[in-house]
Amino acid sequence: MILQIDDANKVRTLTLNRPEALNAFNEALYAATAEALVAAADAPDVAVVLLTGAGRAFSAGNDLKEMQARISDPSLGGESNFTALIDALTRFPKPLICAVNGVGIGIGATILGYADLAFMSSTARLRCPFTSLGVAPEAASSYLLPQLVGRQNAAWLLMSSEWVDADEALRMGLVWKVCEPTELLAEARRHAEILASRPISSLMAVKHTMVEPLRPEIAAASARENAHFAELMGSQANAAALADFTGRRGS
Numbered sequence: 001m002i003l004q005i006d007d008a009n010k011v012r013t014l015t016l017n018r019p020e021a022l023n024a025f026n027e028a029l030y031a032a033t034a035e036a037l038v039a040a041a042d043a044p045d046v047a048v049v050l051l052t053g054a055g056r057a058f059s060a061g062n063d064l065k066e067m068q069a070r071i072s073d074p075s076l077g078g079e080s081n082f083t084a085l086i087d088a089l090t091r092f093p094k095p096l097i098c099a100v101n102g103v104g105i106g107i108g109a110t111i112l113g114y115a116d117l118a119f120m121s122s123t124a125r126l127r128c129p130f131t132s133l134g135v136a137p138e139a140a141s142s143y144l145l146p147q148l149v150g151r152q153n154a155a156w157l158l159m160s161s162e163w164v165d166a167d168e169a170l171r172m173g174l175v176w177k178v179c180e181p182t183e184l185l186a187e188a189r190r191h192a193e194i195l196a197s198r199p200i201s202s203l204m205a206v207k208h209t210m211v212e213p214l215r216p217e218i219a220a221a222s223a224r225e226n227a228h229f230a231e232l233m234g235s236q237a238n239a240a241a242l243a244d245f246t247g248r249r250g251s
Helices: 027-042 064-072 082-091 107-114 141-149 151-160 166-172 184-196 200-232 236-250
Strands: 003-008 011-016 048-053 057-059 096-100 103-105 117-121 125-127 163-165 177-179
Touching: 003 027, 011 027, 011 184, 027 082, 048 057, 048 184, 057 096, 057 107, 082 107, 082 200, 096 107, 096 184, 103 107, 107 125, 107 141, 117 166, 117 184, 141 151, 141 200, 163 166, 166 177, 177 184
Parallel strands: 011 048, 048 096, 057 103, 096 117, 103 125, 117 177
Antiparallel strands: 003 011, 125 163
């Protein structure tokens, strides 16, 4: 089961469960997570969703081996389920809490732009690797990250491809609280249950009033990013970066 789903006290916990691949998102995991968010949105007994990862990673981002295969074999093309996940995150009407238990790369970092609260293990690290892969940002991060952490912090995250540790993520405002690894999930759940004790209709009203003004901007940012991504994916810089990555993984 690539996505584990558990319910307790009106909190639905979604656990990315590809630990052998550091919870990298392949097409199946994108689809499963999108479907789970849509189902949680419609479930009358779910007030809050808590997203975390199994094993030592939160998510290593896009499955680059699958990405390279899609580039080299046109028959594997077509729209990625990544789009379905971003749509589900954008539309999700209830509180979303992320518990970053380990490494978060790419969508494993940019997904925090959609979180209402984000908790991070003190030993976790985050990275937006787009320039190191010769591609554009994704997941409307070019809009959401400046909103969340300010222009210069977002510029560093998106342009440098450097790692950011938990203390730096907290200083930037990328996450709300940093916890010891053994306390992370319990602390995130404690806060999730506080929210879940409130009327769901009221939680949804608060979320709607906060997020609704952002939705057109998210759509516009995604369109800009997708245009650049289509232009850059498969370019010489991108192809070299992916070949280098998969070569190192295979050796």
